[in-house]
Amino acid sequence: MAKQAASKGRTVRGSRTGRPIMALLDLLGRRWSLRILWELRAKPLTSRGLRTACDEASPTVLQARLTELREAGFVELGETGGYGLTALGRELCETFMPLHRFAERWKKS
Amino acid sequence: MAKQAASKGRTVRGSRTGRPIMALLDLLGRRWSLRILWELRAKPLTSRGLRTACDEASPTVLQARLTELREAGFVELGETGGYGLTALGRELCETFMPLHRFAERWKKS
DNA sequence: CGTGATGCTACAAATAATGTAGCATTCTGC
DNA sequence: GCAGAATGCTACATTATTTGTAGCATCACG
Numbered sequence: 001m002a003k004q005a006a007s008k009g010r011t012v013r014g015s016r017t018g019r020p021i022m023a024l025l026d027l028l029g030r031r032w033s034l035r036i037l038w039e040l041r042a043k044p045l046t047s048r049g050l051r052t053a054c055d056e057a058s059p060t061v062l063q064a065r066l067t068e069l070r071e072a073g074f075v076e077l078g079e080t081g082g083y084g085l086t087a088l089g090r091e092l093c094e095t096f097m098p099l100h101r102f103a104e105r106w107k108k109s
Numbered sequence: 110m111a112k113q114a115a116s117k118g119r120t121v122r123g124s125r126t127g128r129p130i131m132a133l134l135d136l137l138g139r140r141w142s143l144r145i146l147w148e149l150r151a152k153p154l155t156s157r158g159l160r161t162a163c164d165e166a167s168p169t170v171l172q173a174r175l176t177e178l179r180e181a182g183f184v185e186l187g188e189t190g191g192y193g194l195t196a197l198g199r200e201l202c203e204t205f206m207p208l209h210r211f212a213e214r215w216k217k218s
Numbered sequence: 219c220g221t222g223a224t225g226c227t228a229c230a231a232a233t234a235a236t237g238t239a240g241c242a243t244t245c246t247g248c
Numbered sequence: 249g250c251a252g253a254a255t256g257c258t259a260c261a262t263t264a265t266t267t268g269t270a271g272c273a274t275c276a277c278g
Binding site for chain 3: 249250251252253254255256257258259260261262263264265266267268269270271272273274275276277278
């Protein structure tokens, strides 16, 4: 695809439009992205803990997503071991926290 | 993968946990799902209009996502032609509408 | 009828994800 | 210090998903 992000990783689809919402939607629309943020919402998790929380998703994707999310500034690898949300990440997480309530209502149909 | 949804399409990863939020996160975490909902937020679009709006995404995925989103009850194909959000879909869309504002803040970093 | 738009499908090629195994590097407790 | 366990992370073959392009059948309009 030969696309390079401004910094380094791979580009986020839609980012070329210059509309940040597109970049964000694409980043979050990748497999496990939302799930990872969700699982980290309460407390940091080690890479292995996260893997367990994510239904044993393969470490390959998890690592890839983690890298992307770190580059985006939503996740960080703390000194004390384990991945955690940054302030920005926590903000993002709260943004779609209402999804939980929605999901509950949704299943009843 | 040999997974079948209760009704027909393919299962949503995480749905086996019985936690609806997982099913929702997986569904929305598929490529173009979030984008489709986003593009339909204002008004219904024809399949081709949607394709244009989605940066010429391939009709194959678009069609697949559209089917999934329809089965989930978020999107419907109106009589008058064109795909639109259902009441539920509109609700969902508003749920992550704050993402827009967040994205704007996000890019400034 | 012809033109154009619609929803949708086929299918090969390209990409991404899965599942296992395993590496190098810290942390432990002894 | 050092065996043992846990950490972050990578390799790689298999499988699944996405892309890109072409094209079908149907319907509305003129």
